[in-house]
Amino acid sequence: MVHRPVPFDELDRKIVAALIANARTSFAEIGADIGLSATAVKRRVDRLRESGIITGFTATVRPAALGWRTEAYVEVYCEGAAPPRRLAEVVRNHPEITAAMTVTGGADALLHVRATDVEHFEEVLERIRTEPFIRKTISYMVLSHLLPDSPEAGAARPAAEGAADLR
Amino acid sequence: MVHRPVPFDELDRKIVAALIANARTSFAEIGADIGLSATAVKRRVDRLRESGIITGFTATVRPAALGWRTEAYVEVYCEGAAPPRRLAEVVRNHPEITAAMTVTGGADALLHVRATDVEHFEEVLERIRTEPFIRKTISYMVLSHLLPDSPEAGAARPAAEGAADLR
DNA sequence: AATGAAAATGGTCGAAC
């Protein structure tokens, strides 16, 4: 997964900024803003995607509007050495885990978990704690967002869409 | 900021799913998949945006490809009572803070911070700790992602784009 | 209320330079 460095200039920077601000902006409009033809913008976007700088285009949603009203960070402590490969498998078993990473400090991993409500969150936590080599967890429930427009506040991964049914 | 409940059916769910998977999918293509005309899909997307269910469309990028190679979660402890309003102001002073929330547990807030490297991260941390009523911070550096496709792994807020210059 | 069909405008994308 090593990406070779790829030329990236001021025009690319502006294109990426425009697409982060609105992924549906037309290449023609971006081109007009930065002084390039639509075709040139398209070729640069194609290159930015192929080189792995742009990884995709997604809609951002308010999870609460789809029934995901509860959110927490969970520190995970494992028995003995916890190989990240094995941890990643565990994480993929639980669609409510929307982000997971290994971190410095006492915990082996930090999980971001979304649930429909506190009861659902408790159920998820019990499911995670039943996994073979998880020793303990410490949860921090999110109370309110201080940057309401951050990606973490609004994004939902596709695996979590089922909750739309539950509202 | 209270959103009235709005009708949301199975077709809306599929439209949202399609746009989360690819924000640039055409209305005609979504319509063909779910049995609706492009016009009907457009009208539903317009309504989903107006009702605040869809908050926007964004490009996802690999921050590392743009020079943001360091990432951490930072617990913040304040002097005395920390009104979230005041905390939010502090957070907005530091563009490297990409997400921030109040949480249960000992800390008053949890921050997600992106920096170009460890030196930059140290500088950000010192800047945050100089803020009037911050008492202490505890940092957890992110080592590796266990769900590489999660929004937290790939998204960057526009305020952080400057780093593209630094690579 | 929500849909589809039609028409005008505007965008995409390959080919050629």
Added chain:
DNA sequence: GTTCGACCATTTTCATT
């Protein structure tokens, strides 16, 4: 990098149910 042309998508208007 650009222009051109064919095709496709978006958006408004209007008629239908």
